[in-house]
Amino acid sequence: MQHYSRLLGIVGKPNVGKSTFFSAATLVPAEIANYPFTTIKPNRGVGYVRTPCVCREFGVKDNPMNSMCLDGVRLIPVEFIDCAGLVPGAWQGRGLGNQFLDEIRKADVLIHIVDASGGTDCEGRICKPGEHDPVEDVKFLEREITMWMASILKKDWPKIARTAESGAKDLLTILEERLSGLAIKRVHIFEAVRRTGLNAEKPTAWSEEDFLRFIDALRQIAKPALIAANKIDVPPAEENLERLKKLNYIVVPCCAEAELALRRAAEKNLIDYKPGDSDFKINSPEKLTESQLRALEAIREKVLLKYGSTGVQEAINAAYFKLLNMIVVYPVENLERLSDHNGRVLPDAYLVPHGTTARELAYLIHTELGESFIYAIEARERKRVGEDYILKNRDVISIVSAKKRA
Ligand SMILES: Nc1nc2c(ncn2[C@@H]2O[C@H](COP(=O)(O)OP(=O)(O)O)[C@@H](O)[C@H]2O)c(=O)[nH]1
Numbered sequence: 001m002q003h004y005s006r007l008l009g010i011v012g013k014p015n016v017g018k019s020t021f022f023s024a025a026t027l028v029p030a031e032i033a034n035y036p037f038t039t040i041k042p043n044r045g046v047g048y049v050r051t052p053c054v055c056r057e058f059g060v061k062d063n064p065m066n067s068m069c070l071d072g073v074r075l076i077p078v079e080f081i082d083c084a085g086l087v088p089g090a091w092q093g094r095g096l097g098n099q100f101l102d103e104i105r106k107a108d109v110l111i112h113i114v115d116a117s118g119g120t121d122c123e124g125r126i127c128k129p130g131e132h133d134p135v136e137d138v139k140f141l142e143r144e145i146t147m148w149m150a151s152i153l154k155k156d157w158p159k160i161a162r163t164a165e166s167g168a169k170d171l172l173t174i175l176e177e178r179l180s181g182l183a184i185k186r187v188h189i190f191e192a193v194r195r196t197g198l199n200a201e202k203p204t205a206w207s208e209e210d211f212l213r214f215i216d217a218l219r220q221i222a223k224p225a226l227i228a229a230n231k232i233d234v235p236p237a238e239e240n241l242e243r244l245k246k247l248n249y250i251v252v253p254c255c256a257e258a259e260l261a262l263r264r265a266a267e268k269n270l271i272d273y274k275p276g277d278s279d280f281k282i283n284s285p286e287k288l289t290e291s292q293l294r295a296l297e298a299i300r301e302k303v304l305l306k307y308g309s310t311g312v313q314e315a316i317n318a319a320y321f322k323l324l325n326m327i328v329v330y331p332v333e334n335l336e337r338l339s340d341h342n343g344r345v346l347p348d349a350y351l352v353p354h355g356t357t358a359r360e361l362a363y364l365i366h367t368e369l370g371e372s373f374i375y376a377i378e379a380r381e382r383k384r385v386g387e388d389y390i391l392k393n394r395d396v397i398s399i400v401s402a403k404k405r406a
């Protein structure tokens with residue numbers, strides 16, 4: 001399924017709230033406990049990006065198939081991995097280092113969960129809130145990933161550099177082959193060379209520092225990350241949030257625990273709450289205990305009113321829409337009804353990278369549709385567009401092909 005194809009890794013040291021975030025985002029119970037290494041097995045699950053559906057704009061009642069539409073809010077599935085907790089020295093195989101790296105290897109984008117309250121030390125052991133500096137955790141994760149990527153190439157680097165200069169194979173091709181298992185693509189390598197201004201024709205002339213600078217750029221490009229400043233409900237977090245914001249990252253204040261509580265209550269229909277909402281409505285107060293009501297009110301006051309949301313959905317959305325630069329498009333067959341051939345209105349919402357063309361979308365839907373593509377019609381302006389048309393966010397698009405689809 002193409003819209004699952006960008007994998008989001010939830011990363012960070014132990015005890016910061018990764019599994020809580022993961023459970024909330026996927027609402028599948030994962031182990032949640034107060035000690036390091038809880039997440040022993042890779043935890044995969046399906047979460048959602050949230051986007052205003054085009055159904056309201058077009059004035060239609062939709063019948064979503066590959067996604068959901070709740071009150072005009074489209075939720076499109078994406079795949080998550082709850083990674084093992086990272087401890088210092090992982091790249092040398094410490095702790096669950098190897099497992100962590102094996103998981104991060106597959107991820108296309110990362111949400112770095114940080115304990116913004118500073119209540120866990122650098123290995124994830126509980127300490128007094130405010131005692132640990134979460135800015136250190138950000139630096140540490142960067143270093144671990146960079147050192148790991150460097151260690152994969154380091155040993156063979158002189159040989160790689162010589163081969164590249166011998167003309168047998170260019171540097172990009174060699175690195176592409178070496179790094180293909182890390183979800184690192186040629187465009188990423190190309191961009192890292194460009195950004196560092198290094199000469200890809202003359203890698204033997206790169207200094208050790210050049211090499212590390214290149215790897216660090218490659219990490220930022222191939223494993224883009226944002227910071228979820230979690231445990232924002234614990235007082236020292238507010239101050240730390242400001243300091244985290246000074247780093248070169250998207251930083252989202254977050255309360256994973258609150259999101260989990262809200263989604264669980266919504267699942268039981270006790271409250272009306274959609275992932276990412278800025279408030280909730282209590283449906284049946286009589287079914288809630290006094291302490292449950294108090295807990296919900298506390299979430300409203302300390303988190304929702306203060307920060308606008310719990311941040312969980314906002315972080316997920318930012319990962320796909322900002323870091324990966326993806327857009328949402330709605331392919332339809334029948335332009336009059338905006339439906340598929342079974343009459344289902346706006347059945348699918350596709351999450352695709354910005355820059356995807358009409359023909360590429362056709363291929364994503366079905367190889368045959370791509371092969372027999374003639375032209376497409378963009379439904380909003382009823383405009384005929386060619387194969388090179390670059391899709392825009394919220395486009396509703398009908399593909400006309402030489403072949404009638406079964
Ligand atoms: N106060 C507060 N505690 C949280 C939050 N998110 C998680 N926790 C708690 O932090 C501890 C570790 O959470 P867990 O999800 O197991 O962390 P992981 O080791 O990173 O997967 C648990 O006791 C959670 O209940 C939050 O937003 N606020």
Ligand SMILES: [Mg+2]
Nearest residue numbers: 018019038039
């Ligand atoms: Mg965990």
